[in-house]
Amino acid sequence: MIAATGLLLVTFVLVPLWAILKNSFVTPDGIGLDNFVRYFTDSRFVTIVGNTFEVGISVTLTTMVLAYGFAYAIQRTCMPLRNVLRIVALLPIFSPSLVQALGLQFLLGRNGLVNRTFGTEIDIYGFWGIYIADVVYAFPHAFLILSTALAVADARLYESAESLGAGAWRIFRTVTLPGTRYGLASAGFVVFTIVITDFGNPVVIGGNYSVLAVEIYNQVSGQANFAMGAVIGVLLLLPAALAMIGEKWISRRHFASVTAQSVPLAPQPNRARDTAWLIYSLLVAAVILSLVAIVIYASFVRLWPYNLSFSLRHYEFDVQNGLQPLWTSIQVAILTAVISMIFVTGAAYANHAFPMRASRVLYFLAILPAAVPGMVLGLGYILAFNTPGQPIYWMYDTILIIAFCNVYHYHAQGFLLATTNIKQISSTFDEASATLGATKLKTVWRVTLPIIWPTVLAVGVFFFMRAMVTLSAVIFLISPSTQLAAVSVLYLDDRGALNQAAAFAVCIMATVVAFLVLAQIALRVAGIRGVSLVR
The missing domain is CATH 1.10.3720.10 (MetI-like)
Known part of the structure; x- marks a missing residue:
């Protein structure tokens, strides 16, 4: 588990950072400091x-x-x-x-x-x-x-x-x-x-x-x-x-x-x-x-600021791609949430359950993204993965690469949230399960996961929210076929379509709030109380 989660962190965090660092020293004449000298002068x-x-x-x-x-x-x-x-x-x-x-x-x-x-x-x-x-x-x-x-x-x-x-x-x-x-x-x-x-x-x-x-x-x-x-x-x-x-x-x-x-x-x-x-x-x-x-x-007026009469025309989204960017954003957000619930929670559990020297390295890699700006990580993905022959080149220009960028952009926050909850579980549960002859995997499935399930869901909700509203981390990774709602707000504002930009922004906010409400209802239906996803 440590090796698997560590490999993902190396691939989606360290490799892009190395690509950024390496390319900053690449000049037409070879490797050197010419780029820094030229720009700082x-x-x-x-x-x-x-x-x-x-x-x-x-x-x-x-x-x-x-x-x-x-x-x-x-x-x-x-x-x-x-x-x-x-x-x-x-x-x-x-x-x-x-x-x-x-x-x-x-x-x-x-x-x-x-x-x-x-x-x-x-x-x-x-x-x-x-x-x-x-x-x-x-x-x-x-x-x-x-x-x-x-x-x-x-x-x-x-x-x-x-x-x-x-x-x-x-x-x-x-x-x-x-x-x-x-x-x-x-x-x-x-x-x-x-x-x-x-x-x-x-x-x-x-x-x-x-x-x-x-x-x-x-x-x-x-x-x-x-x-x-x-x-x-x-x-x-x-x-x-x-x-x-x-x-x-x-x-x-x-x-x-x-x-x-x-x-x-x-x-x-x-x-x-x-x-x-x-x-x-x-x-x-x-x-x-x-x-x-x-x-x-x-978003509800006909033409800002000249005609302030009520209108729903801006919610017809009669622009290029129409409402598709919003649906794409929701797909990316759901995919981000699912990936984070598996790999972020898995990294937190591996770091806690298997204390060894390698787990210290895993912890460092897990919180490293907190110091990596979103635009830097996104640019690193271009420089590292947009080359035929790369092992994960196949996912480039798809919503999958955007989802992974979101996961590892906010990995540190989700990892620390999951780690904090997992550490509250007493080791006596594992000891009792082992005494009864259960394997480690069965203990995780039958004991640990039911206890930390509210936190797993909270991690997913957090990543869904961030994936819906993030802009800087994905601005370099979108294409006409993978355009996101947040980017559409930027493009509409840039061309002066302020009312339509406001309508897209309202749809994003409504989607996030609706998902929060549905997740809270799901917790209550499952009989899990006392958990506030908003807080």
């Missing part, structure tokens, strides 16, 4: 690198502050509407990243609702457009991590601080923040990686403000300049890898603030505090909801 390219880090750092800091406050309000206060606000915070996860930029166009664009209503001339295209869109896009990812970090705490620490005369601000600085520093590090790593590799928002609303993710798309798809694409791929890979290393360094120094003797912290009602945090949370939720709501609204 280009002032325009240096500016693009600076833009990428300017957006990445500023968005990460802003998102961390906003998400920490929102998570604190949800977990550490008794304010009303917490469940509703939690769902609103997660809305951007259910849609492609460019939906936030599309919503900003409808609200603050040149023909946006605000400019036309108030006669203003707000120019949202450029840095500020990318900044706002990426903050909203990255917000739920940071919120989920920080909400988990703030969900549990030892009440004794807070009682001791209060008895020593510490005020609310000092308790927050000396108790709350240190207790959640691992969550902060993890959230910072995730947000920074998401932002510097995000392609959808910058390409829609970036204007002349270019970043590396857009530049790699322009160079590869527009000019077939694979050497430049490989160089940018290496540049995108380095900061993501460094962020991952930093997060792991902090996690090794993290101490457990909750022990067996801990007393769970239960927030007590405080009218002034709860009201203040409710106002803050409502403001944040209003921004997120407004971007999603305006896209839904625009």
Whole structure:
């Protein structure tokens, strides 16, 4: 099992990364550093690198502050509407990243609702457009991590601080923040990686403000300049890898603030505090909801912004390929979910059940994709597999290669989710089964799998959601016969068909939500309760 899952990880992660690294050093004169020298002496390219880090750092800091406050309000206060606000915070996860930029166009664009209503001339295209869109896009990812970090705490620490005369601000600085520093590090790593590799928002609303993710798309798809694409791929890979290393360094120094003797912290009602945090949370939720709501609204008007009468014409999808990209996306998402349930869960079980030196290598390979940007992995698939004679060339230009790219793009998250659940199973089950004469395989089938089945299903649902909305990882792998719905939103927006782009985006969001509801119903029918797939 270790060898099989390891071979898949080597094939679909290490081989593409090696192809990126190798091609970045290939020049017309042979192997060398000429590509890096040529591009780093280009002032325009240096500016693009600076833009990428300017957006990445500023968005990460802003998102961390906003998400920490929102998570604190949800977990550490008794304010009303917490469940509703939690769902609103997660809305951007259910849609492609460019939906936030599309919503900003409808609200603050040149023909946006605000400019036309108030006669203003707000120019949202450029840095500020990318900044706002990426903050909203990255917000739920940071919120989920920080909400988990703030969900549990030892009440004794807070009682001791209060008895020593510490005020609310000092308790927050000396108790709350240190207790959640691992969550902060993890959230910072995730947000920074998401932002510097995000392609959808910058390409829609970036204007002349270019970043590396857009530049790699322009160079590869527009000019077939694979050497430049490989160089940018290496540049995108380095900061993501460094962020991952930093997060792991902090996690090794993290101490457990909750022990067996801990007393769970239960927030007590405080009218002034709860009201203040409710106002803050409502403001944040209003921004997120407004971007999603305006896209839904625009999909039902005849012609934005000139004729706002109700119409369903945009849901007729009288465009090239019609509704086929949505059906293709659903097929890819289902295939991705099935593959992930088998191979991702299998990798987690193999790593846990067979402790040996090889399992350490497997663990490293399993979490390595967390540091690999989606566009880099997708470009690596082109360079590694689009050559006749390659063992898996037969799956190129099919939905299967797109599904495998999705699986290994998000492999680390699914692997860690499955591993966490499998580790909670006591070894006494295996011992009892072995005592009764059952083989290892029979034990897995009759004992282990029924116990972890909710997690297996949750892994499948997670990969289905990500496969429906992902854009950067698959933008290089699609063809006219395998075009996806998220890519159709991009193409429609690019040609000015904003209403139809909004309709496609609404269909994607509706599909994801419907699948979540059906999966939850399936769990209830099977008699498995207490599992929240949304959380």
